[in-house]
Amino acid sequence: MPFSYEKDRGRMQPSSDVKIPDNHPLSSTKALESFGNELLAWYDEHKRELPWRTSPSLYKTVVSEFMLQQTRVSTVLPYFDGWMEKFPDFASLASASEEKVVKAWEGLGYYSRARNLRKLAKEIQAFDAPPEDPETWQTFPGVGPYVAAAVTSINFGTPAAVADGNVVRILTRIFAHDEQFRDGATAQRKLRPLAQALLNENNPGDHNQAVMELGATVCHRRSPLCLTCPVLKFCQAGQCGDAETYPIIDKRKVERLSIDRLWIVRDNALLLNRIPDDSKRLAGLYELPCPEDFPENIRPKNTLHLATKRRAIANQSIEERILRAELEGNRELSDDTNLEFIPFEKLNEVTLSGPHRKWVKELQKKLELA
DNA sequence: AACACGGGGCT
DNA sequence: AGCCCAGTGTT
Numbered sequence: 001m002p003f004s005y006e007k008d009r010g011r012m013q014p015s016s017d018v019k020i021p022d023n024h025p026l027s028s029t030k031a032l033e034s035f036g037n038e039l040l041a042w043y044d045e046h047k048r049e050l051p052w053r054t055s056p057s058l059y060k061t062v063v064s065e066f067m068l069q070q071t072r073v074s075t076v077l078p079y080f081d082g083w084m085e086k087f088p089d090f091a092s093l094a095s096a097s098e099e100k101v102v103k104a105w106e107g108l109g110y111y112s113r114a115r116n117l118r119k120l121a122k123e124i125q126a127f128d129a130p131p132e133d134p135e136t137w138q139t140f141p142g143v144g145p146y147v148a149a150a151v152t153s154i155n156f157g158t159p160a161a162v163a164d165g166n167v168v169r170i171l172t173r174i175f176a177h178d179e180q181f182r183d184g185a186t187a188q189r190k191l192r193p194l195a196q197a198l199l200n201e202n203n204p205g206d207h208n209q210a211v212m213e214l215g216a217t218v219c220h221r222r223s224p225l226c227l228t229c230p231v232l233k234f235c236q237a238g239q240c241g242d243a244e245t246y247p248i249i250d251k252r253k254v255e256r257l258s259i260d261r262l263w264i265v266r267d268n269a270l271l272l273n274r275i276p277d278d279s280k281r282l283a284g285l286y287e288l289p290c291p292e293d294f295p296e297n298i299r300p301k302n303t304l305h306l307a308t309k310r311r312a313i314a315n316q317s318i319e320e321r322i323l324r325a326e327l328e329g330n331r332e333l334s335d336d337t338n339l340e341f342i343p344f345e346k347l348n349e350v351t352l353s354g355p356h357r358k359w360v361k362e363l364q365k366k367l368e369l370a
Numbered sequence: 371a372a373c374a375c376g377g378g379g380c381t
Numbered sequence: 382a383g384c385c386c387a388g389t390g391t392t
Contacts, residue, residue, distance in 0.1 A: 183371090
């Protein structure tokens with residue numbers, strides 16, 4: 001390990017316990033200042049035009065940061081403007097129904113983000129003015145160390161450094177930090193004090209955004225564009241042509257599983273399974289039912305293979321077979337199941353998980369033609 | 371500390 | 382097919 005620092009104790013203030021080794025290009029105060037300035041100059045010149053950057057506001061920042069958790073900019077882009085039209089401010093979001101809010105999030109994934117964002121909107125109504133410190137922000141639902149630092153630095157200039165995946169990549173490369181981390185979250189936690197030590201306190205918001213922008217557009221995980229990097233001269237790994245080696249994070253094992261899904265149509269309606277509200281996963285959303293979703297006395301029969309789909313969820317690799325089927329007899333579904341026939345013309349009113357929305361559209365079209 | 375949570379894009 | 386992305390909450 002090229003340098004050491006003590007454990008982060010959750011402080012957002014500059015960490016005096018971070019020691020940069022004397023032989024590193026960033027060891028002097030002057031170099032640190034130069035680093036901050038050149039990063040900011042690069043950002044001013046090269047930042048992307050993004051909808052939450054044009055006429056920015058606290059609300060836009062919060063919405064974008066929620067949407068961007070574990071989610072790429074290109075994925076968020078098709079949602080952001082529509083969201084702002086449906087829910088232009090905290091007040092409109094706070095008074096909207098949860099169903100409507102989750103429906104607007106359909107396809108983005110991690111649906112608890114939408115519920116937490118709505119809860120946050122309600123909680124923030126109780127303030128005369130929004131809090132400007134990361135500690136208070138972290139008490140809001142769905143707000144952790146990253147969002148707290150991002151929101152307060154960008155909107156209020158609060159000197160709180162963000163430590164996300166981009167920051168981990170950039171810092172481990174700049175310092176050729178060869179510590180092996182058990183997972184990304186651990187790396188972020190451990191590197192936060194260093195990020196704080198490098199923060200440009202003249203403009204914490206832009207500094208944070210500049211680091212993330214650099215990570216997203218130059219300091220890629222694979223094949224980083226070191227030759228165009230504005231801070232190459234401060235980067236030990238980059239100068240060794242070695243950037244791709246960092247960070248060193250343990251891999252998680254991928255679990256493989258196979259699921260059957262049933263396509264059952266009756267009276268121009270499609271049978272869907274509504275996932276219970278108390279479910280950890282996809283609560284309140286609809287999916288094509290699995291055989292296990294049916295009560296003992298009703299078994300789907302006459303199955304015919306329609307398609308096989310593959311996708312990944314977290315560390316799971318899933319193969320899903322879609323089977324056309326019929327319910328035996330003309331049995332009514334009892335109320336204690338979560339199965340509902342949804343008329344095709346009302347399919348757009350319910351919230352489907354992303355892949356199921358896609359599959360249903362595909363199969364509907366395919367079967368109409370057949 | 372370990373795990374669950376969605377979905378998609380890139381290699 | 383694996384990897385990871387502007388992470389957070391729960392156990």
